[in-house]
Amino acid sequence: MWRKNRFKTKQSENKVLSAKQIVLCIIVAEFMSSPRSNSDAVKRLSKQFGFIDCGISKADFLEEEASRLELWLQNKFHGEMHYLENYFDKRLDPRLLVPGAKTVVSLLFNYYPESKQNSDTYKIAKYAYGEDYHTVLKDKCNELLDQLRSLVGHVEGRVFVDSAPILERAWAERSGIGWIGKHGLLINKKQGSYFFLAELVIDLECEPDGKIKDFCGTCTKCVDSCPTEAILPNKTLNASKCISYLTIELKNEMPIAFKDKMNDWMFGCDICQDVCPWNKFSSPHTEPRFMANGDLLSFNKADWEELSESSFQKVFSKSAVKRTKFKGLMRNIKFLDKP
Numbered sequence: 001m002w003r004k005n006r007f008k009t010k011q012s013e014n015k016v017l018s019a020k021q022i023v024l025c026i027i028v029a030e031f032m033s034s035p036r037s038n039s040d041a042v043k044r045l046s047k048q049f050g051f052i053d054c055g056i057s058k059a060d061f062l063e064e065e066a067s068r069l070e071l072w073l074q075n076k077f078h079g080e081m082h083y084l085e086n087y088f089d090k091r092l093d094p095r096l097l098v099p100g101a102k103t104v105v106s107l108l109f110n111y112y113p114e115s116k117q118n119s120d121t122y123k124i125a126k127y128a129y130g131e132d133y134h135t136v137l138k139d140k141c142n143e144l145l146d147q148l149r150s151l152v153g154h155v156e157g158r159v160f161v162d163s164a165p166i167l168e169r170a171w172a173e174r175s176g177i178g179w180i181g182k183h184g185l186l187i188n189k190k191q192g193s194y195f196f197l198a199e200l201v202i203d204l205e206c207e208p209d210g211k212i213k214d215f216c217g218t219c220t221k222c223v224d225s226c227p228t229e230a231i232l233p234n235k236t237l238n239a240s241k242c243i244s245y246l247t248i249e250l251k252n253e254m255p256i257a258f259k260d261k262m263n264d265w266m267f268g269c270d271i272c273q274d275v276c277p278w279n280k281f282s283s284p285h286t287e288p289r290f291m292a293n294g295d296l297l298s299f300n301k302a303d304w305e306e307l308s309e310s311s312f313q314k315v316f317s318k319s320a321v322k323r324t325k326f327k328g329l330m331r332n333i334k335f336l337d338k339p
């Protein structure tokens with residue numbers, strides 16, 4: 001397809017192309033905007049924006065996942081996250097989210113921190129140390145999409161970071177940038193699993209990548225280490241038992257049955273990832289917006305217990321921890337502290 005921006009002749013040069021040259025230009029343009037070259041362009045740009053991997057899938061209906069999702073919801077594994085019951089069809093077909101979509105681009109962004117919290121304190125999952133990833137990644141993806149347009153011409157599309165009904169892990173798995181581990185998270189062979197997922201759903205035709213194999217083998221470390229037994233066979237998570245759900249998503253009182261199982265996690269949980277052998281390949285991110293506020297890393301248990309609402313606003317000014325609000329974080333701390 002002829003892409004307008006590419007071979008614009010500068011008016012100032014006032015060059016007149018011969019018929020032969022025009023034909024040559026058309027052939028070159030055809031070649032340069034093939035599905036293959038489009039994929040190459042997206043991948044090159046993704047590197048420039050700091051994504052650690054990028055994979056491509058044809059926008060289609062997620063057939064295998066449909067029955068899994070239906071069963072998962074029937075079993076009430078989503079607990080009180082009722083929003084996951086909505087938009088069933090859209091969740092399985094991105095073409096219903098972006099009319100005319102041809103391609104799903106899956107992107108990985110590293111959040112593994114160089115410095116971590118003290119060992120004897122209430123814990124926050126590493127993904128929430130810095131600025132809220134929804135904002136940071138949306139900015140990057142929108143810029144990436146703009147740059148793509150300036151390279152290949154008009155592209156219709158939308159950027160997703162956890163922001164709409166889309167099965168991000170299923171798309172990433174399909175695009176070959178990792179496999180879904182027994183704990184249900186996507187694992188990348190070079191980087192482990194401490195990364196965020198984001199997607200571009202676009203009407204540009206790109207060459208899809210293929211799925212890779214599962215490298216969990218006979219390992220069961222995550223299953224054995226999960227304190228609430230939330231990880232079930234066949235890569236299924238009973239989210240209603242996951243500490244991440246209990247501390248972030250559950251709005252009511254925490255069930256007392258979990259009292260001795262929380263392992264001091266006050267926001268999210270990283271146990272199943274910390275024990276995963278693939279995470280020995282994690283290397284620290286270099287994204288300034290994901291750097292933790294110093295207080296967050298140095299606070300001990302007493303500091304957290306005495307946290308005031310104004311300090312909460314200061315420490316977590318742009319953080320995803322704001323999702324629980326001050327009240328929610330205090331509820332979690334009190335639950336952990338309960339005799």
Ligand code: B12
Nearest residue numbers: 065068069125168170185186196197235237239244268269
């Ligand atoms: C709701 C949600 C949660 C819930 C429920 C988790 C869950 N497993 O569904 C809770 C609050 C518990 C949660 C916790 C966490 N989450 Co969360 N979460 C989401 C969210 C918003 C939706 C997930 C969803 O749709 N679940 C519904 C289930 C049924 O769908 P699914 O698990 O994706 O599974 C589908 C496919 O993967 C596929 N599939 C899976 N396995 C297999 C196997 C076979 C054989 C087949 C055929 C298919 C298949 O079929 C399923 C369709 O039903 C996503 C973002 C998004 N939009 O995808 C982030 C997301 C999954 N979460 C993320 C993170 C980082 C976490 C935590 C690590 C945070 C923390 N440290 O506390 C934990 C990890 C807990 C865990 N072990 O999974 C990242 C994962 C990154 C990664 N490396 O994979 C995501 C992608 C957000 C992002 N944009 O980066 N999360």
Ligand code: SF4
Nearest residue numbers: 226242243269271272
């Ligand atoms: S995040 Fe924690 S509670 Fe949830 S599945 Fe992993 S180990 Fe279990």
Ligand code: SF4
Nearest residue numbers: 181182216219222276
């Ligand atoms: S801990 Fe073992 S079983 Fe679990 S995801 Fe990692 S490799 Fe797979």
